[in-house]
Structures are given as C-alpha cells and as structure tokens.
Amino acid sequence: MKDITKKYSNGEVTIVWKPGVCIHSKICWRGLAEVFNPAERPWIKPEAATTDQIIAQVKRCPSGALSYYLNDQVEEPQESHAESxxxxxxxxxxxxxxxxxxxxxxxxxxxxxxxxxxxxxxxxxxxxxxxxxxxxxxxxx
The missing domain is CATH 3.40.5 (Ribosomal Protein L9; domain 1)
Known part of the structure; x- marks a missing residue:
C-alpha cells in the first residue's frame, strides 16, 4: 500500500491519518462519530468537536494510523517514552x-x-x- 498521509484541521489541531497503517479497529468512529464517519467524504470532520475531544479520541487509536499536532506548535512526531x-x-x-x-x-x-x-x-x-x-x-x- 502506498505511503499516503492525509491531514484535517479545525484551525487549532490537525489530525494526521495514514491509511496504510490503519487496522480498521473502528475505535475512532465508535467514540466520536460526529468527527470520524467512514460513510461520508471527507470521513474526518474536525470542526464537529472540540480540540480536547479530538485529541482524546486520536490517542485511543491502537495502530497509530491517527495522530495529531497542535497548529500553534512545531509539527514533530509524537514519541512514546514507555517501555515496549x-x-x-x-x-x-x-x-x-x-x-x-x-x-x-x-x-x-x-x-x-x-x-x-x-x-x-x-x-x-x-x-x-x-x-x-x-x-x-x-x-x-
């Protein structure tokens, strides 16, 4: 699968989606369907929730296909500092x-x-x- 990256922003936070990494767990749209709706295009509508709600939901993504960055900060990969x-x-x-x-x-x-x-x-x-x-x-x- 191609290394595709798509970005969606509400002006405060940008959601980064990498479809090639997605395992289709459905956690994203089961928890915040007003933002993540695979039956619609675009399937991510960040203006439908608060930045805090979006961040909390994206952090639940089990594959890392969804990530985010705050628009007023430098975009950097989010690294985990926990044990493997x-x-x-x-x-x-x-x-x-x-x-x-x-x-x-x-x-x-x-x-x-x-x-x-x-x-x-x-x-x-x-x-x-x-x-x-x-x-x-x-x-x-």
Missing amino acids: IVEAVPNGPLLVYGNLIVKDKEGNETRKNKVTAFCRCGASANKPYCDGTHTKIGFSS
Whole structure:
C-alpha cells in the first residue's frame, strides 16, 4: 500500500491519518462519530468537536494510523517514552507499544512510535503490518 498521509484541521489541531497503517479497529468512529464517519467524504470532520475531544479520541487509536499536532506548535512526531509492550489482540494483530525501528526485507528502516500493529493472520497486503484483512478472512486465534 502506498505511503499516503492525509491531514484535517479545525484551525487549532490537525489530525494526521495514514491509511496504510490503519487496522480498521473502528475505535475512532465508535467514540466520536460526529468527527470520524467512514460513510461520508471527507470521513474526518474536525470542526464537529472540540480540540480536547479530538485529541482524546486520536490517542485511543491502537495502530497509530491517527495522530495529531497542535497548529500553534512545531509539527514533530509524537514519541512514546514507555517501555515496549507486546499485546496479541484476540483474532487480530500483534500490537507493539513503544518506539521501534522496523527493517524490511530490503534492509530499509522505518521508525515507528506509539503503537505498531503487525499482521498475525498472514493475509495482509501491507506486511509486516496489519491492514485489517484478518476480519475479512475470519482469522481466529
């Protein structure tokens, strides 16, 4: 999948969405449907909630596909300073919390911060990352 990044702003905060990282957990739109609605285009409408509500919801994103920055501050990647934690999601991806460097088969390195979702079902089109295919194929573990 292409390395696409989309940005949506309400003037105070900018929501950054990386669809290639998304695991389609639905947490974003289940918690703040007035902002995150995949049935509409654009699917993110940051003007529909307060900046604090948006920040709280984006922080719940398990894959790191959603992030944010405050418009009056310099845009910098948000890094987690916690210990690394690995969590196997039932019938879903392997979530790794913390700062990582992921090396692909060609030796290219990518920095990942916060949460990274790795494929466990083997069917992702975006390996080694989860793309939500586990749901479509009925993966269970």
